[in-house]
Amino acid sequence: MNAAFPLTVNGVDHDVTARPGATLMDVLRTLGYVSVKNGCDHGDCGTCAVLMDGNAVNACLVFAIKAAGSAITTLEGLAGSGDLHPLQTTALESGGVQCGFCTPGMLMTALDLLGSKPDPTEDEVKTALAGNLCRCTGYAKIVDGIMAAARAMQGRSEAGDD
């Protein structure tokens, strides 16, 4: 017995037909937004992090039907026509991407953080990433990348350049 409901993802409206108990992660991946990763299906790893009305959430813990009427943002929606978002550029340049599996979730959580704190401290970045696990990098370069993106988004190129 399927449910029908609308879902708006990266500004695109979708008419979804899915089980009523489907999670937002299941539906997004079925719609082709495969940057949303299933790392644990339990809300522990953060690889499924997406924005729901600007707030980072574990898509695996949200019933998809609950997201009807909200604006969902995934990594696919980050790059403007061809240009990478600063968070994507600095993630690559900082060495904060190894296998890349945690990266979409990390960047969506970072996008939420920078939306409310455009100039975060390193501690604020680490606290914001508390729900995003990485098995490859040891986190330091992920944090560096996010700090660099924050500076770039404020028009500053170097740390300490005010």
Add this chain to the structure above:
Amino acid sequence: MAVTSITRYLTPSTIDEAVALKRDFGSSAHFVAGGTDVVLHSGGAGTLIDLQKLGLSDIRADGGFVKVGAMTTLTAVLESPLVAPILHGVIPDMLVHVGSPLLRNVATLGGHLARGKLSDIVPVLIAADTRVAWLAEGEHTATLAEYYRTGSYLTDHVLHTIDIPVWNATTSAGFTRFARAAFDLAIVNVAARVSLNEAVEATSASVVIGNAPGPFVVAAAAADSLVGRPLTAGTVEEASRLASAESGIGGDGRAAEDYRRHLAGVLTRRSLSKAAQQLGVRL
């Protein structure tokens, strides 16, 4: 992973409608707040009744209480300027370590309390003398401790308001948790509240041990031992000893009883010390 047992997802617009739907669909219908726990532990529910349209997500000050709507997310509670000053910030101090920012953006205070599971939030709110209000064949209100003790949290009801007292500056509270990894549920935690008069004597106190392994144990003997006496390192030590001797503390797969008792004593001392420090008392 889809919860395959669910065949119907309903979103009523009023609290009376929600209660009526629950009555109509019976035991196979479950209420959903944030839904983060229901996704993982649906209990075979066939019908979900989502409470998100009931307008229960505000926080306001009213008559000596901060009234928190049950559908308020944990993030909103954590960031609330009304909640922050209560008992020198014990609630945001505790909440910042509950789950993750991602989880807190969806999980709600009411949904968390109504589940009645292992928690850092429950002991802190009980120590703060929090009251809750719910609708179930009429309006009900009780302290959070009574809500659990009487089994009200297990009945068909919609919890709608959490009332946290705004304590004055002569009362403070501390919370300490012990877990193996930061993201784990605590093996045990302790919330302690104490009020002092000008002679630095405790006029009232509360010590609540959580995850003991049951959701909470009110360490009444520990709290009573403080009242009417100066708050000193000695009285704190005695309260800690009494807390660790509480009959409700036990062992489970995560900790043996004697280890948990030892931890309960240590965390009681630390939580009381935090409260004392916040009141400007050097133990």
